[in-house]
Amino acid sequence: MTAINLGDRNGERGTKHWLWQRISALLLIPLSFWLSINFAMMCNGSYVNARAWLSAPFDATLLLLTLIALLIHSHLGLQIIIDDYIGGGVAKLLVRISGLVCCLVFVLTVMAIIQLSLLG
Amino acid sequence: MSVFHRGTGIFLFLGTLMIVGWVLVLAIGPSAFDRYMELITSRVGKVLLFAWTFSLFYHLANGIRHMLWDLGWGFEIQKVYLTGWIVVGVSCLLTAGVWLLPLLV
Numbered sequence: 001m002t003a004i005n006l007g008d009r010n011g012e013r014g015t016k017h018w019l020w021q022r023i024s025a026l027l028l029i030p031l032s033f034w035l036s037i038n039f040a041m042m043c044n045g046s047y048v049n050a051r052a053w054l055s056a057p058f059d060a061t062l063l064l065l066t067l068i069a070l071l072i073h074s075h076l077g078l079q080i081i082i083d084d085y086i087g088g089g090v091a092k093l094l095v096r097i098s099g100l101v102c103c104l105v106f107v108l109t110v111m112a113i114i115q116l117s118l119l120g
Numbered sequence: 121m122s123v124f125h126r127g128t129g130i131f132l133f134l135g136t137l138m139i140v141g142w143v144l145v146l147a148i149g150p151s152a153f154d155r156y157m158e159l160i161t162s163r164v165g166k167v168l169l170f171a172w173t174f175s176l177f178y179h180l181a182n183g184i185r186h187m188l189w190d191l192g193w194g195f196e197i198q199k200v201y202l203t204g205w206i207v208v209g210v211s212c213l214l215t216a217g218v219w220l221l222p223l224l225v
Contacts, residue, residue: 022190025183032180036173039139040218041225043161043169047150054146067140074133081126109140112147 017076024073031066051116060113067109071102125182128175135172170219177214181207 038059042050053059075098082094138160145156159165185203188194194203 022187025187029180029184032176035139036176036218037221040173040222043157043222047146047153050142050146050153054143063143067136070136074129074136077126077129078133081130105137105140109143112143115147 017079020072021076024069024076027069028066028073031062031069034062035066054113054116057117060117064110064113067106071106075099075102122182125179125186128179128182131172131175132179135175138172170215173218174211174215177218178207178211181210181214 038053042053054063078098079095082091082098086094142156142160145152160169185194185207188203194200
């Protein structure tokens with residue numbers, strides 16, 4: 001099921017891809033439960049509650065860790081999908097773009113959390 | 121089932137962007153936050169959120185099924201069907217659970 005063209009000759013990068021996909025998946029099992037339950041509780045819409053939640057260092061840290069695992073896992077998964085359904089030279093470019101999007105998303109979130117923590 | 125695994129994966133990635141958006145509007149300020157919350161709790165928003173929750177638990181349960189296959193377990197055709205149904209059942213239960221939770225607490 002996992003078939004990607006990573007361009008290396010001994011397949012080492014493919015193995016690493018497979019491994020990191022599983023590692024991030026295992027981490028995401030408990031983290032997804034944590035995130036979905038907390039997010040469901042936040043959906044009553046109160047701004048004050050939401051800020052209080054994200055100002056707590058434990059929750060903010062856990063959110064960032066969850067996001068890292070999510071972005072790694074998503075990037076690896078998208079790599080497979082792009083390569084399977086698009087393929088070719090375009091695929092390589094799209095995979096790099098998706099990687100950059102993930103980095104951008106992470107940086108924006110860190111900046112938001114820093115702002116929320118410093119402005120209290 | 122495996123095309124669903126990929127489909128839910130893509131949908132979940134979009135959901136991640138939705139959650140990140142939530143964090144960003146929280147940092148921007150209360151009025152932006154309120155408008156964002158109105159969007160995601162609208163009729164369409166709630167349907168998408170529900171679909172996102174189901175996608176999450178389906179992808180999680182089917183992912184575990186995949187990892188069991190990695191360990192070499194569960195390839196017999198009866199087990200494939202059984203675990204497939206367990207995945208769907210567990211996804212429905214967990215989705216219902218998470219959605220009922222705010223009402224109970």
